Amino acid sequence: MKHGKKVNHLGRKVSHRKSMLANMASSLIENKRISTTVAKAKALKKFIEPLITKSKNDTTNNRRLAFSALRNKYAVAELFREVAQKIGDRPGGYTRVIKMGNRLGDNASMAMIELVDFNEVYNNNEKTAAKKSTRRSRSRKKEASADTSTPTDKVAELSGETSVEEPNDPSLDTNANKTAKPEVKNASESEKDGEN
Numbered sequence: 001m002k003h004g005k006k007v008n009h010l011g012r013k014v015s016h017r018k019s020m021l022a023n024m025a026s027s028l029i030e031n032k033r034i035s036t037t038v039a040k041a042k043a044l045k046k047f048i049e050p051l052i053t054k055s056k057n058d059t060t061n062n063r064r065l066a067f068s069a070l071r072n073k074y075a076v077a078e079l080f081r082e083v084a085q086k087i088g089d090r091p092g093g094y095t096r097v098i099k100m101g102n103r104l105g106d107n108a109s110m111a112m113i114e115l116v117d118f119n120e121v122y123n124n125n126e127k128t129a130a131k132k133s134t135r136r137s138r139s140r141k142k143e144a145s146a147d148t149s150t151p152t153d154k155v156a157e158l159s160g161e162t163s164v165e166e167p168n169d170p171s172l173d174t175n176a177n178k179t180a181k182p183e184v185k186n187a188s189e190s191e192k193d194g195e196n
Contacts, residue, residue: 026075033114041113055084
């Protein structure tokens, strides 16, 4: 039974596991995306998300806690500067694990773990969805102006076309004023007609 066994030991002793997670977390902070096995990615997610939460509050104590976990002062500096600014309003879920298939050599299931706010592809879609207006009832001013319009105007608005009324005066009719132009044949066509 798996009671009270939250930590995946990853087949390593404690010191090796802590060093490996610290190195992977430093690489993730510096490169914003790394590729590893699914088990290591899930373990790294549990390791780094509390550190990112601590980086939102830039105090000396939080920097020391992050340094004791990461053991890399350049990664700590980048975590508290760039990463903390970009994820400041996000209430958790700072990383994303994307499964990539199996590795060729040993068929291990591979995954890519990345910082969510640094992926431009997914964030563009989220921003456009956020700009979309919510469905709310119309204001009274709009309803009053909509009641005065004719039903044909409403149909034109829905179809996206603008209605242009045609004049009934025959003197303004442009089709009546046009004169029929005689057809002009090309020289090659006239020669063909002459031969037949």
